[in-house]
């Protein structure tokens with residue numbers, strides 16, 4: 447069987463960075479305002495090391511335990527949680543992550559507020575919005591956002607931004623624009639949107655964080 451050799455990490459990174467630069471320029475934005483989060487779920491610590499050696503300092507993981515196994519003890523990195531968070535893992539998450547992108551319900555806000563009261567680490571917090579209002583998808587529906595933001599404010603938690611994953615197989619641009627409008631309405635500066643297949647469109651719509659896995663690391667060995 448013929449196999450296509452994978453281009454090395456450096457080549458994949460260069461390609462992603464050149465797409466980021468082009469998309470930012472086309473949108474009249476500075477590429478410095480678009481932060482690349484390398485989504486390393488399903489990839490090994492060795493693969494992560496290859497990107498650290500290339501100067502990548504910002505990584506994202508979907509599971510607390512997998513992130514701990516891969517990143518505990520590493521310094522100088524910014525680690526994002528981009529998968530669902532159970533309330534019983536909040537303490538562990540505060541200890542490990544610099545940004546939690548997936549806040550989506552009142553119980554989680556309450557648990558984070560409680561844990562932060564005795565924590566020495568205060569990750570930045572984004573709310574995940576189910577922007578396509580899909581039944582199977584995580585995130586608060588747009589009409590529930592107000593409620594979560596006012597709860598966070600009552601409990602003294604600052605929310606810095608919004609995150610979304612638009613519906614598969616549809617033009618993502620209207621969904622990205624919707625998220626950008628919600629962030630603007632609520633005065634939230636950060637927008638986490640765009641993955642390997644759609645990060646250039648997300649940049650055009652104002653993304654400040656893009657979450658790129660496959661385009662950097664290649665296909666995942668497990669989901």
Ligand SMILES: *Cc1c(COP(=O)(O)O)cnc(C)c1O
Pocket residue numbers: 485487508528529611641642643657658659660661
């Ligand atoms: C897996 C994942 C990504 C990365 O997806 P790719 O298509 O591999 O770039 C981004 N964001 C979230 C929330 C993910 O779960």
